[in-house]
Amino acid sequence: MYKFLLSSRWLGWFALVCALAAICAFLGTWQLERRDAIKEDIGWVETNYSADPVPFAEAARYFEEFDPSAEWLPVEMTGVYDTANQRIVRNRPLNGRPGYEVLVPLKLEDGTAVAVNRGWLAIGNNEAGWPDEVPAAPEGEVTVTARLKPAEPALLRGAPAGQLASIDLAEYESQLGYPLEQAAYVLMDTEDPAPETRPQAAPKPSLDEGPHLSYALQWYAFGLLFFVGLGYAARQEAWNRIESGEDEEWEDDDADELHSAAPAPRRTRPVRKRRGPTGEEEEDALLDSQGF
Template sequence: MYRFLLSGRWLGWFALTALLSVACSSLGMWQLDRRDAIREDIGNVVNNYDAAPVPFEDAAGLFEDYDPAKEWLPVSMTGVYDTENQRIVRNRPLSGRAGYEVVVPLKLSDGTAVVINRGWLPIGNDEAGKPDAVPAAPGGEVTVVARIKPAEPDVSRGAPEGQLASINLSQYQDEVGYELEQGAYGLMASEDPRPDIVPEAAPKPSVDEGPHLSYAMQWFAFGVMLFVGLGYAARQEALNLRYGDEDEWEEEDDDEMIAAHPAPSRPRRPRRQRGSTQEDEEDALLDAQGY
């Protein structure tokens, strides 16, 4: 009944269905991987973001060798900003707005230099390619609480003088001419003394994991539905073939019955003789009289 499944056409349909199902499964797994990564980030936010600041002496190695589990952990440090080597980082959107971020090295008393991201600035209206004004960092000794963020990769894109294409600490180090901690930088949470005008602080990251689980289930369902659809099509094909065979058998049975039992012929009705007319009677009378 299902031998047609071994035909080239149906084997081709099966191969295509299997290929599409594998693609759906891969997309589903990709969504689950994204969900796992986001859940890990959410865990860091929940565990670290609002934690009590850790003294730099207890977290010094985290800026040199970045630990993903410590992302967003607040670290307290005291030093002096190197305002001469302050830079503007390009292409830094915030809540759908285009803009920049301000970074500056913070030199600590032990000679360590940590890059601090002081916040966000909108694009300028006075001159293209730069903000209208950059709030000055406080001079003299300052105590900064900053959250650990990983160094960014090289984006292979240049930037005008005084600007960076990304927070790539190796490139930044080459520009300032002295050693910077290379594993991570600090996203400023507070500074003391605090200037009257400061860049806009980044908002707390969302802890919503998004629709990735739902998307993954949809992709897996699509993969299953492909085989369900193929099975339904095969079932319909089998039924069509079955009904076609039954129709042929019925036609053959009808032909055999007609041949074995021919229809009886109808008897021919005898022709009626016409009744004799008056002229025929007169002729017969004359013949009898010998005329």
């Protein structure tokens, strides 16, 4: 009934379904891996974001080699802003609005320099490519509480003078002319003394895992449905063959092939049986015997 499944056409369909199902399985696993990464990030936010600030001396190793488990950890630092080397970071949207971020080096008492992201500014109306106003950083000694963030990779695009395409600390250091911590920067929370105005503070990261789990289940379901669809098509094909008689013809052909393949039985010549005289012959013989 289902011998047609061994034909090249149906074997090709089966191979195609297997390939499509494998792609769906890969995409489902990828979604689960993304969910796991987001859950890990959420764990660091829950652990570190509201923790008590640690002094820079305890967190100094994270600026030399970043540890993902330290992301969002508040760090307290005291130093002086190098406002002359302030930079504007381009293409930094916030809540769907285009804008910029303000990056300023903070020179600490021991001579170490750390990049401080002071916050977000909306795109300006007065001059294209620049915010309308950049609130000044406090002058003199200032104590900054800020959260650890890893340095960003370099982007394959440039930026005007006074701006950066990303928080690429290696590029920033090349513009400063003095050493800058390379593995991490900090996202400002508070400054003491506090300025009258400051850039908009970054919001707390979302704790939403997103739809990755549902997407993964959908991809796995799609992969399974390919096999269900193939099975349904095979069932329909079998019924169509039965109704049209193709399946019986297939069986007759197979039977003929089997008979033709089997050795022919040895034929013997039939033996002719001797028959007795007929009624007419007996009557003729009786007349002859009486002289007629």
